[in-house]
Each structure stands twice: as structure tokens, then as C-alpha cells.
Amino acid sequence: xARAKILIVEDEIITAQAIAGQxxxxxxxxxxxxxxxxxxxxxxxxxxxxxVLMDIVLKHRxxxxxxxxxxxxxxxxxxxxxxxxxxEAATLARAKVTEPFGYIVKPFNQRDLGITIxxxxxxxxxxxxLIERExxxxxxxxxxxxxxxxxxxxxxxxxxxxxxxxxxGWSSTEAMDxxxxxxxxxxxxxxxxxxxxxxxxxLRGEPVPNQGHNRLLIARDGTKTxxxxxxxxxxxxxxxxxxxxxxxxxxxxxxxxxxxxxxRVKLATEVAERQKAEAEIRKALTTEQELSELxxxxxxxxxxxxRTPLAVILTSTELLKRYSTQLSQEKQQxxxxxxxxxxxxxxxxxxxxxxxxxxxxxxxQFNPEPLNMEDFCxxxxxxxxxxxxxxxxxxxxxxxxxxxxxxxxQMLRHIVTNLxxxxxKYSAKGTTVSLSLRREDDTLxxxxxxxxxxxxxxxxxxxxxxxxxASNVSTIAGTGMGLSIVKNCVDLHxxxxxxxxxxxxxxxxxxxxxxxxxxxxxxxxx
Numbered sequence: 191x192a193r194a195k196i197l198i199v200e201d202e203i204i205t206a207q208a209i210a211g212q213x214x215x216x217x218x219x220x221x222x223x224x225x226x227x228x229x230x231x232x233x234x235x236x237x238x239x240x241x242v243l244m245d246i247v248l249k250h251r252x253x254x255x256x257x258x259x260x261x262x263x264x265x266x267x268x269x270x271x272x273x274x275x276x277x278e279a280a281t282l283a284r285a286k287v288t289e290p291f292g293y294i295v296k297p298f299n300q301r302d303l304g305i306t307i308x309x310x311x312x313x314x315x316x317x318x319x320l321i322e323r324e325x326x327x328x329x330x331x332x333x334x335x336x337x338x339x340x341x342x343x344x345x346x347x348x349x350x351x352x353x354x355x356x357x358x359g360w361s362s363t364e365a366m367d368x369x370x371x372x373x374x375x376x377x378x379x380x381x382x383x384x385x386x387x388x389x390x391x392x393l394r395g396e397p398v399p400n401q402g403h404n405r406l407l408i409a410r411d412g413t414k415t416x417x418x419x420x421x422x423x424x425x426x427x428x429x430x431x432x433x434x435x436x437x438x439x440x441x442x443x444x445x446x447x448x449x450x451x452x453x454r455v456k457l458a459t460e461v462a463e464r465q466k467a468e469a470e471i472r473k474a475l476t477t478e479q480e481l482s483e484l485x486x487x488x489x490x491x492x493x494x495x496x497r498t499p500l501a502v503i504l505t506s507t508e509l510l511k512r513y514s515t516q517l518s519q520e521k522q523q524x525x526x527x528x529x530x531x532x533x534x535x536x537x538x539x540x541x542x543x544x545x546x547x548x549x550x551x552x553x554x555q556f557n558p559e560p561l562n563m564e565d566f567c568x569x570x571x572x573x574x575x576x577x578x579x580x581x582x583x584x585x586x587x588x589x590x591x592x593x594x595x596x597x598x599x600q601m602l603r604h605i606v607t608n609l610x611x612x613x614x615k616y617s618a619k620g621t622t623v624s625l626s627l628r629r630e631d632d633t634l635x636x637x638x639x640x641x642x643x644x645x646x647x648x649x650x651x652x653x654x655x656x657x658x659x660a661s662n663v664s665t666i667a668g669t670g671m672g673l674s675i676v677k678n679c680v681d682l683h684x685x686x687x688x689x690x691x692x693x694x695x696x697x698x699x700x701x702x703x704x705x706x707x708x709x710x711x712x713x714x715x716x
Contacts, residue, residue, distance in 0.1 A: 192524075194311055197239040198223045199230040199258065200273065201249045205296075209243065209273070209303075216304045225249075227258030234266055238513060241310060246274040246285065260288045269314040271306055273298075322504065337438040340424070343431050345370045345390055357417075357440060359410030374436065379404045379416070388421040389434045407438060416445045503529050556682045557598055558707045563634065564593035567627055570606045574614065581619045584610070589628040596706045597634075601679035608672040609638040609699050615666060616697070617642035629705065636701040644693040653689060662693065676701075683707040 196218050200206035203225070210220045221237040224230040226248055234242065242262055246255040253261075259270040271292035272285055285293065291310035294302065337354035341347055347370055350362045358365070358373055365373045376385040385405060388398045398421055406414045418439050424432045448471070455463070506525040514522065571586045578584070606625070613623040621641040628635050645653065645660050652658045654677040680687045685703035 193217060193219045194240045194307070195219045195221045195237065196307070197221050197230065197233055197237060197242045199225075199227075199242060199248070199255065200245045201225040202245075212300045212303055213243075213307075216300065216307070218307070227253035227255065227261075230258045231261055231265075234262055234268060238516070239268060241291075241307060241314070242268055242270045243273050244270050244290075246272050256284050256288055259285075259290060263288060267318075269310050271310050318505075337440070339370065339374060339389075339436045339438070340433060341370050341389055341393075341436070342433045343393065345387075345393055345434075347373055348433065353440075354438065357407060357409065357415055357438065359413070370436070374438070375408045376417070376419070377406045377408055377414075379406050388419060389436050392421050392423060392434055393431065416441050503533065556601070558596045559599055560594065560596050561599060561602070562593045563595050563597075563627060564588045564590055566599070566602070567606060567625060567636075570603065570610065571625055574607070574610045578614055582614055582617065583620075583622040584614075585622060585624040587624065587626040589626065591629065595634055595703075597683060597703060598679070598707065601682060605676050605679050605701060606636065606638075608676050609636075609701070612672055613638050613640035613642065613697070613699075616640065616663070632705045634703045634705050636703070637698065639696065639698045641696040644695055644697055645689070645691040646693055647691075650689060650691065654687075 196213055198206050198209055198213075198220060200209065200223065203223075206223045206225075210223065213220050221239050222233045224233045230242065230244070242259070244255045244259050244262075248254055248258075255272065255274070259272070262268055262270055269291035270288070271294065272290050273294050273296060275296040291313055292306040294306055334351065335353065337357045338349070338351045339347060339354050340349035346367050347365045348367075350358075350360070350365055350373075355361055355365075360368075360373050370389045371387045374387060374389075376387060377383065378385050391398050405417050405419065407417045408414055418441055420437045421434055423434050451471075506528045510517070510522060510525050517525075567588065568586060571584055575584050610623065610625060617623060617640045623641075624639045626637045626639070628637075643662055646662060649658075649660050653660075653673050656671060656674045677687060680701055680703070683703045684707065685701060687702075688700045689697065690700075691697035
């Protein structure tokens with residue numbers, strides 16, 4: 191991990207040198223020392239530090255530390271920690287306005303300095319990730335074809351995407367903080383009466399029934415648009431309600447198509463045929479609703495899972511773009527490696543989604559071929575080692591008298607890669623993840639073991655259900671598709687999978703496959 195670079199702004203040279211010594215002993219790089227606000231701004235632009243230690247009172251009165259810190263925050267977005275011998279209320283009040291990341295009163299010891307710096311660096315990193323995630327999510331919401339409206343816990347509007355602004359006739363600026371009932375007005379088409387806004391009902395804790403397609407949204411200018419809507423609560427901590435999200439789909443084109451079809455059926459068929467067609471339509475609408483819900487879950491999953499690799503790619507490309515001439519060859523290669531890693535992670539997610547879709551549709555092709563299992567699994571372990579670097583220890587223990595087997599290569603890759611990535615994802619850094627491989631008669635046994643968070647026993651029977659994630663995963667990223675894919679691949683090999691896990695101690699997954707797998711029922715597809 192790169193050492194944090196720190197700029198010291200202190201007009202007492204002896205004090206500045208003493209602080210520099212403490213920082214070096216703590217393992218930080220001191221990029222320079224400035225004795226005035228103007229000098230500090232120039233050195234920040236020149237050295238691009240990760241953090242600035244700023245003395246509030248500077249003898250060179252071109253600007254004091256607080257003024258300099260404010261300009262550093264506005265221009266460079268770099269965190270600042272104040273160092274001062276003054277703790278007067280007025281000084282503190284001025285300092286707070288600049289949103290510092292720490293405040294240390296002289297004299298201080300090395301330990302306090304280190305703790306304050308680490309907290310500031312972590313807080314800054316977290317804030318930057320949050321900003322990047324919000325920008326990414328906003329881009330996704332702005333690109334969707336459905337209207338999306340978010341509210342606070344009282345029903346006041348906090349966000350509208352462009353489609354929502356178009357369909358309601360309200361700009362985002364005009365609608366901000368206004369009651370959702372004023373901006374999003376919904377009528378029952380059959381009775382021509384106002385429908386209570388589903389957001390308000392949900393925020394009151396009442397169930398929101400499915401109203402079908404007999405609803406109209408009345409825009410600001412009176413334009414009526416047939417819609418279907420879906421509302422859900424925002425619960426960041428699964429307890430406190432922070433607001434609600436209303437998704438509105440314009441079904442004008444669908445309505446027109448349905449009307450034409452119904453007219454054709456009415457003119458061309460008898461009553462019995464018409465009833466049959468209506469039944470099929472109802473079934474189709476149910477399927478559409480299920481697909482809509484699945485779409486929402488997939489969009490939410492992709493928006494969540496793409497944030498981290500996209501943030502890494504965006505940050506690395508921005509740094510290379512801005513500071514390529516100032517970065518060493520080694521540093522440039524590090525950023526290029528990060529970009530490549532992010533692209534691989536995104537490609538892996540796309541591959542996982544495509545495989546999951548084929549598995550759910552029963553379209554996975556089963557094509558067994560001769561494989562050297564020892565070499566094949568070693569390649570997969572090496573790929574994971576390249577991705578995790580030195581953050582984890584990956585061990586590989588093949589115990590095979592013969593490594594030859596006839597299995598589906600692509601499915602086997604899904605099985606081993608998903609199990610290894612899951613073991614790594616849910617384990618603490620510095621722990622060991624092991625893959626063992628052995629053969630018993632005509633059976634191949636693949637076992638992946640970790641020292642991670644484990645899985646609650648009551649939830650283990652649901653692990654292979656699509657999109658299911660255990661309740662103790664907290665904020666660990668994941669799609670809930672991996673084990674479902676693994677189970678499909680194992681079943682197509684006519685194999686078995688077993689999971690033994692204990693919360694806080696780790697998980698062991700054992701996959702048993704026939705050495706010479708054959709397609710079931712004589713068919714190459716499943």
C-alpha cells in the first residue's frame with residue numbers, strides 16, 4: 191500500500207521539522223513544508239499531497255490557516271487537519287465552517303497525531319467513494335426509460351430523473367421539497383377519481399395494493415398518461431425509514447397495442463375464443479410484472495456491483511490524465527493495473543449475469559471434454575491470486591493420482607471461480623482460502639475452505655435460491671447469483687454440492703462430480 195503524502199504548513203521552522211520527524215516515524219511521506227497560506231496553495235498544486243497539516247495562525251498575513259484551508263478544500267478537494275495552540279471559541283467557529291478533517295491542539299504527542307491522520311484519511315476516502323457512487327447511481331437513474339421519484343420520510347420530493355420531469359411537467363428544481371402528492375397526481379381511469387399517492391400510503395405503513403393498469407398520471411398542464419407504478423421504502427439500516435422511491439412506467443404504446451389486439455380478437459373470434467385470449471393476456475401481464483420486478487432487482491444489483499470497479503477506473507484514469515508527467519513509471523503501471531482489474535471485475539459480472547440468465551431459461555449448453563484437472567484448477571487459483579494480490583493467502587492442494595477427467599470446461603470454471611471469489615469476498619483480509627482437489631474411484635471432489643464470516647444455519651437451505659444473500663453479509667458487495675449458477679452447473683454434471691458453515695468461523699463447500707460426466711437424458715442441453 192502506498193505511503194500517504196502529507197504537506198506541513200507551519201511558520202515555525204523548528205516546530206515544522208519536529209512534526210516532519212514524527213510523521214516519518216509514523217510511516218508517512220512529508221512532501222514539503224510551507225510557511226504561509228500562499229506558499230501552501232502553490233505546494234499543494236505542485237506536490238498533490240493526500241493530506242495537509244495546517245497551522246491556523248500564520249505570521250505571514252497574506253492569509254491565515256483557515257483561509258488557506260478553505261481554498262485548498264474548494265480548489266483541490268484535499269483533507270485538512272488543523273494544528274494550533276489556540277482553542278478559543280471564535281477560532282473554533284471559523285475553523286468549523288471550512289469542514290476540517292481533524293483538529294489537534296498543541297502540544298500533542300505522536301500517537302494522537304497518527305490516530306487523527308488515519309481517521310482523516312479514512313473519512314476522506316469514504317466521502318470520495320460515496321460521491322462517486324452517488325454520481326454513478328444518478329447516471330443510471332437518468333438513463334432509465336421509467337420515471338423515478340425519490341422522497342424523504344415525510345413525502346417531500348428529493349430527486350426526479352429526466353423522465354419524471356417530462357411526464358409530470360415539473361422541473362427538478364421546482365419540485366424539490368414539494369409534497370409528492372402535489373407533483374405526482376394519479377387518477378383511477380375507471381372511476382375518474384384521485385388515487386391516494388402510493389408513497390404516502392407506504393410511508394404510513396399501509397400495504398399498497400396492485401392497481402393494475404387502470405391508472406392515469408395527470409401532468410402539470412393536464413396531460414393524461416396511462417401508467418403502472420411501483421413504490422418501495424428506503425431503509426439504509428433495515429430499521430429507520432429514510433424515504434421512498436416511486437417508479438412510474440409510461441404504458442401508452444403498450445396500451446395502444448393492447449387495444450388493437452383486443453379489437454382484432456373481438457372482430458375475429460367467438461365469445462369462447464375471446465375469453466381464452468383474455469386469459470392469455472392476464473397471464474402475459476403477470477409475467478410482465480414478474481419480469482419488471484426481476485428487472486428492478488437486476489438494475490439495483492448492477493448499480494451496486496459496478497460502483498467499486500467503476501470508481502477505481504475513473505479515479506485511476508483521472509490521475510493518469512492529470513498527473514501522468516509527474517508520476518513514476520511504477521506508479522503509472524499501478525494505476526493501469528487497477529484499471530485492468532476493474533475492467534476484469536465488470537466483465538466477470540456481465541458474464542455472471544449472462545450465465546445466470548441462461549441457467550434460469552434452461553439454455554446452458556453441456557459440453558464435456560477431456561481436462562487435466564490439476565492444471566486447470568491451478569490456472570483458476572493463479573487468476574484469483576492476481577486479483578487479490580497480497581491481501582489474502584490462497585493455497586492449492588491437489589491430491590490426484592490422475593488429473594484426467596471429462597467435464598464441461600466452462601461450467602467447471604463457473605463452479606471453481608464462484609466458490610473461490612465467494613470465499614475471498616466474505617473473509618477478512620490476511621486470512622487463508624484453500625482449494626483442495628482429490629479423486630475417489632470415479633468421483634472428483636473439489637473443496638473450497640475459508641475462515642470468513644460464515645452462514646447462519648437457519649438460512650443455509652436457501653443459499654442456492656436466485657438473489658438470496660445471508661442476513662449477516664452487511665455491506666459486503668454481492669449479487670446473490672453465484673451459488674445459483676454453481677448449483678445449476680453441478681446438477682448438469684449430475685453431481686452434488688454440500689455446504690458446512692459456522693458463523694464467525696468459516697465455510698467449507700464440497701462439490702462432488704463424476705469423473706466422466708454425461709449429458710442427462712441423452713440431450714446436450716438442460
